[in-house]
Amino acid sequence: MNRPAFAxxxxxxxxxxxxxxxxxxxxxxxxxxxxxxxxxxxxxxxxIGVTIGQDGVAIxxxxxxxxxxxxxxxxxxxxxxxxxxxxxxxxxGDHTGGxxxxxxxxxxxxxxxxxxxRMSVESVNAFTGDTNAAAPREALxxxxxxxxxxxxxxxxxxxxVHVANAHTDGDAVIHFRQANVVxxxxxxxxxxxxxxxxxxxxTLAGMVAAADxxxxxxxxxxxxxxxxxxxxxxxxxxxxxxxxxxVHERVSKLVAAGKSQDEVLAAKPTADFDARWGSGFFKPxxxxxxxxxxxxxxxxxx
Numbered sequence: 001m002n003r004p005a006f007a008x009x010x011x012x013x014x015x016x017x018x019x020x021x022x023x024x025x026x027x028x029x030x031x032x033x034x035x036x037x038x039x040x041x042x043x044x045x046x047x048i049g050v051t052i053g054q055d056g057v058a059i060x061x062x063x064x065x066x067x068x069x070x071x072x073x074x075x076x077x078x079x080x081x082x083x084x085x086x087x088x089x090x091x092x093g094d095h096t097g098g099x100x101x102x103x104x105x106x107x108x109x110x111x112x113x114x115x116x117x118r119m120s121v122e123s124v125n126a127f128t129g130d131t132n133a134a135a136p137r138e139a140l141x142x143x144x145x146x147x148x149x150x151x152x153x154x155x156x157x158x159x160x161v162h163v164a165n166a167h168t169d170g171d172a173v174i175h176f177r178q179a180n181v182v183x184x185x186x187x188x189x190x191x192x193x194x195x196x197x198x199x200x201x202x203t204l205a206g207m208v209a210a211a212d213x214x215x216x217x218x219x220x221x222x223x224x225x226x227x228x229x230x231x232x233x234x235x236x237x238x239x240x241x242x243x244x245x246x247v248h249e250r251v252s253k254l255v256a257a258g259k260s261q262d263e264v265l266a267a268k269p270t271a272d273f274d275a276r277w278g279s280g281f282f283k284p285x286x287x288x289x290x291x292x293x294x295x296x297x298x299x300x301x302x
Contacts, residue, residue, distance in 0.1 A: 029067070029074040032231060034223050035179040037154060041074055043067050045094035046227045049174065049183040052078055053154025058085035060174055060183045060225075062098030071098060083107045085151065087160060088141060089185025089227065090168045091118040091200070096139065103138035110149065111141035112162050114170030118200065163187060163210035167194070167227075169201025173214055182214055183225040190229030190236060192280030193270075193287040194244075198294050204248050211241035243273050247291060255295045264292045 027044040034040050034049075041048035045063030048071065057075060062068065075083065086102050088111035089095055096119065099109055119135040143149070151158040156178040163171050167186040174183040186194070187210045196202040215237060218224070224232040250269040259267070270277075270284045278284045 027067075029070045031074050031078070034225065034231065035176070035181050038176060038179045038181050039078065040225050040231055041071060043070065045097065046089070046092075046186065047183075047225055047229075049181070049225050050075060050078070051154050051156065051158070051176065051179075052081070053156075055154045056084040057081050058087065058151065058153055058158070059083055059102075060087045061089055061095040061185065062086055062102055064094060064097035065101060066097075068098040068101035085110060085153070087111065087151075087158075087172070087174060088115050089174070089183065089187075090171045091115045092168070092186070092197070095185065095227070096135075099139035099141075100136050103140075103142075108143060109139075109141040110143045110145075110151075110160065112170040112172050113144045113146055114168070114201075116141045116144050118168075118170065161213070163206070163213055165201050165203045165206035166196075166210040167202045167207065168197050171210065173210065175214075175217060180219070180221055181223045181225065182218055184210075184214060184227060184237075186227035187211065187214075188224065188226040188229075188232070188237060188240060189280070190224075190226035190232045190240065191277065192229060193277050193282040193284070195282070196290070196294070198297075204244060204291060204294060208241060208245045208248060211237060211244065215241060239276075243277055247273070247288075248295075251288065251291050252295055255292065255299060261289060261292050261296075264288060 030042040032040045037053045039050040043063055044067050046061045049060035051058050083102055086107045086109045103109055119140055122134050123132045148161045156176050159175040160172050171187050218234050220234050222234055224237050226232055254264045265285050274284045
């Protein structure tokens, strides 16, 4: 994902919007095979996972509403079957914006309890001050879960598991047991310092814990679909996890020592990671500043 696209994505994430003005340059869907019957669709918004087989079609996330017909067209090149299930990895509009379009045509939407809860009500974005309307009825998940749910589908077991307080408070990772594929949603930004939605319950410690949960269940042959960025493997996820954990430890120590935000920035706690992870929208100082604010807030009396 190039920098302008990532910047546009972040603005949309922060606004919580499910529909915003069309970008000047139309974005098409790229289809990447991942395993037998499993694909990753890359377009405008979060990466989409697709399973196709004798039971039908299920997708993981559905980007923005304006991409719905392009998503259908890309799937139509692979199969004539309709989309029976949509699994949302979390509530942000770049992953749930197509829910209404797919829900209207009969797709069963599945997500964590907190995804439906957050989508069901009007909210005010703490960054922009914008008011986000509640999602329409057709866009809401109709099957929700607390800890986990399994879809026995296309000769596979799609284990949908909640990982607590990571990118948000409603994140799910999806493990295709037979295909040996994992879709991680925005728990994993491959190649970028991640956006952690603290206002939706997200935490850096939760991101590390979620990565640990997935790493314990996969092997060197597992294909890992991140929420954003290129298709990955276990080694990529391990490097990401180690970066997050190291930055958490370094900034936590500086906060505990009473350092100010400016002093933490001056310490350059991400210097050895910036070449690999610092080329996205969050430049190193911006990301470190966000980490500092989160960890500093955690030390304050409630």
